[in-house]
Amino acid sequence: MYPHERSLVEQLADKPFALIGVNSDRDLESIRAIVKEKNITWRSFWNGPQGTGGPISTEWGVTGWPTIYVLDAEGKIRYKNVRGADMDEAITKLLAEMGQEVELTHAASLPTGSKQSTVRQRRRGGGGSASVQ
Amino acid sequence: MRSVCWVVAVMVLVGGCGAPDQPGPDVSDKDAGSSKETRPLSPEEQFEQLNLDYVQAVEKAGDEDGLQSPTVADQYAGKFLELASAHPESRTAFASLNWVAVFAKDPALQNQAIDQMVANHVDNVGLSRLNMQMAQKPLSDESDAQLTTMIEKSSDESIRASATMALARQLSSVPEDQQDEERIKSLYQSVVDQYTSQPRMVAAASQALAKFRFRIGQIAPEIDGEDLDGQAFKLSDYRGKVVVLDFWGDW
Numbered sequence: 001m002y003p004h005e006r007s008l009v010e011q012l013a014d015k016p017f018a019l020i021g022v023n024s025d026r027d028l029e030s031i032r033a034i035v036k037e038k039n040i041t042w043r044s045f046w047n048g049p050q051g052t053g054g055p056i057s058t059e060w061g062v063t064g065w066p067t068i069y070v071l072d073a074e075g076k077i078r079y080k081n082v083r084g085a086d087m088d089e090a091i092t093k094l095l096a097e098m099g100q101e102v103e104l105t106h107a108a109s110l111p112t113g114s115k116q117s118t119v120r121q122r123r124r125g126g127g128g129s130a131s132v133q
Numbered sequence: 134m135r136s137v138c139w140v141v142a143v144m145v146l147v148g149g150c151g152a153p154d155q156p157g158p159d160v161s162d163k164d165a166g167s168s169k170e171t172r173p174l175s176p177e178e179q180f181e182q183l184n185l186d187y188v189q190a191v192e193k194a195g196d197e198d199g200l201q202s203p204t205v206a207d208q209y210a211g212k213f214l215e216l217a218s219a220h221p222e223s224r225t226a227f228a229s230l231n232w233v234a235v236f237a238k239d240p241a242l243q244n245q246a247i248d249q250m251v252a253n254h255v256d257n258v259g260l261s262r263l264n265m266q267m268a269q270k271p272l273s274d275e276s277d278a279q280l281t282t283m284i285e286k287s288s289d290e291s292i293r294a295s296a297t298m299a300l301a302r303q304l305s306s307v308p309e310d311q312q313d314e315e316r317i318k319s320l321y322q323s324v325v326d327q328y329t330s331q332p333r334m335v336a337a338a339s340q341a342l343a344k345f346r347f348r349i350g351q352i353a354p355e356i357d358g359e360d361l362d363g364q365a366f367k368l369s370d371y372r373g374k375v376v377v378l379d380f381w382g383d384w
Binding site for chain 1: 343344347348349350351352353354356358359360361362366368369371372373374375376377378379380381382383384
């Protein structure tokens with residue numbers, strides 16, 4: 001996830017785009033260290049010391065990690081749980097609605113390999129996900 | 134099956150176990166006194182007997198859970214339906230129909246039973262328990278009609294409330310973009326508005342309603358929090374931008 005997200009943030013730096021995290025790690029000190037170590041350049045809300053049981057994820061009914069919402073410029077929820085190439089497509093469409101044409105390309109060194117193969121990596125499941133209870 | 138009942142009836146009488154028979158000789162039953170050996174089993178006794186027979190049949194099939202014996206369950210469902218239609222208004226009928234609704238594997242048999250429960254026992258509080266089970270099942274035209282009838286006809290609040298919840302849950306079981314959102318919302322809302330005597334269902338309904346705020350097409354509710362450095366910020370600070378909101382954790 002991180003390399004794809006970092007790539008998005010870099011490519012869209014001068015566009016009306018923001019990647020906002022809601023971090024659900026319990027320990028603030030260790031997540032700060034990870035942010036530095038893994039070069040996580042985007043801002044995150046902290047879900048609090050209860051981790052996945054924190055107030056933000058609870059209010060939003062999030063039970064799987066990661067969970068993605070894509071909002072348009074009006075703040076309207078337009079997509080949910082899009083990953084990889086699907087996320088790129090969602091972002092491209094929403095920026096196009098604002099008259100911003102972008103073409104996203106990612107380095108072949110992304111962990112999932114080609115852009116096509118990232119499409120298959122959608123939804124929950126896979127090593128990186130977790131759930132409450 | 135019938136012959137088994139008779140045999141048991143005879144055994145009970147011959148054995149003289151002091152079965153709690155109806156007192157007095159003047160029983161309204163026409164057959165009373167007509168033949169000592171062949172007193173028919175009461176509906177309750179027939180129900181018990183059918184239950185025992187079923188357990189034995191399942192054990193005989195080497196499958197105590199009955200999970201592998203759908204044909205046995207459906208075969209007995211037929212007998213329970215028969216027993217119910219012999220005494221359609223009785224408690225035994227309700228218990229028999231409930232047995233079919235719970236144990237029958239064939240949806241047609243289940244529906245036949247539930248249709249009769251709704252037609253003849255719409256105020257029997259046992260329906261509330263059935264509705265909890267109905268809530269877990271996929272939506273069908275039959276279940277929609279059965280639950281709607283309970284909501285319209287039952288005089289019992291717990292039945293109406295549980296039927297409303299079950300119907301809303303079933304309607305929510307189809308993919309989000311195919312749901313009748315307005316109908317689901319109005320069902321949950323009616324639980325919140327009308328069934329204050331059922332606090333747990335009211336809580337569940339309001340929780341379900343809250344989730345609609347986070348659906349595609351809705352304006353994302355505000356997040357007013359702090360970043361990992363303790364700086365306060367809001368989601369709405371990013372209005373005017375396309376935002377990817379990523380619930381993440383490093384684990």
